Amino acid sequence: MEKASDLGGKWALVTGASRGIGAACAVSLAARGADVAVHYHESQEAAEGTAAQVEALGRRALLLKADLSQPSEIASLLEGFRSTSRQLDVLVLAAAATAFKEVEQIRPHHLAKTYNLVVGGMVQLVQGALPMIGPNGRVIAISGSGTDFTLPGYALLGSAKGAMEVFIRYLAQELGGRQITANCVSPGVIDTDSARFYAKDGYPQFAARVSAATAVGRVGSPADVAAAVTFLASPEAGYITGQVLVVDGGLGLSSGPFMPHDAAP
């Protein structure tokens, strides 16, 4: 499957690329030949680490800092990208931030933060980027299992990601005639800083519980998600659009106490 030059001569812009899934996507796309614009918000050092990995693969890396909940900063980010390249081939939306709250504890500022970033930022970034995206372009958004399943304290991000999945379907429909695809990759539980933040102090126990409930018996890695993103970004995935590809090790296949291993012979 590894074709080193598949994405050669192409530019990818990955949001939230300083850490976790976004960083893995940036590196994986670079490994397939893409030059990568590495967006980050606060974690400059980590973003520089991602850029260094991209450059170590012989590709160009462009660091772009922006708070994607702020329209003016998205405009600056796009301007920063355009000053380096007039052409964008792959847009990966991996940035997210939220407050994990029960519904009754959600305050207006929590709502604004999550939705302005995940939904508003996505819409504005896609609108701004589309004039640079030609035929065979790709928009790939990282959604999540909180759209299909209810997770504790996840109402804000889960519903925002749900909006993301619906928006991506409209995008796929509208861009189909231009042979630009738009898809979501929906991870289950992935070993990232975000998962650790979500689990608070109990990450090892959380990971053990998740592994027990996951068909393949382990928590996912950012590289697992990046491999799916990179496949969808590849030239041979040009007829896949409007889809949600779930990368959860089969976590969503089990229901309640009926763990997958109960069914095994």
Added chain:
Amino acid sequence: MAFAKEGAKVAVMAHSEHSARGTADEVQRAGGDATAIWGDLTDLGEPSRQTAQALAWLGGLDVLVHNAGWTLTRPFLEDGPEYWRQVLGLNLVVAIAITKHALPALIESQGVIVSVSSDAGRAGMGGEAVYAAAKGGLTAFTKSIAQEVARHGVRANVVSPGLVRTRIIDLNREDPRAAKVIERIVARNPQRRMAEPEEVAAAVLFLASAGASHITGQVLSVNGGLQMT
């Protein structure tokens, strides 16, 4: 062909000698290693015989692709039991039977199953009711196998194409009513085209690859946006 290009040894199993030999020859001409195995796949004894022959030739099994499929596009009221038996046999029962015989070898190798189903099985399809039922069954069967054998290190996923430019489409286009249905579906497709067979193969290959090691029990549609939910 896609697997052969990646260096895999391929046992080509098919209903007809012509199809099996055609693909195996193509692989060999491209420098790959393939054998052709054929026989009436609606005969329930045939899948076990073919699977045994394939396993003996391969000497083990890493990837099982259920790709066999066939249908006519015509109103359900024109269908009868013999047609149902053929459609259910070629699209569903054959996959169940081959899985039964191949699964121990896949468990041994921690291998992968990829079923090529159809969006007809996901969303329904006027003119292909029994085919849709069979493919819906294949999708559910594959997801269920994924649950059963995950702890043995075996993954199972579905690639669900919309319309693909294949011989079956050409065959169906000879019937003017079916040709009209096909034309309408292409016009409704966001990309206004059918898939090339290679585009379906690429998805199968990805799901069979190590990069997809955290993907199991899933359905990946390759349909140009024809069905999205």
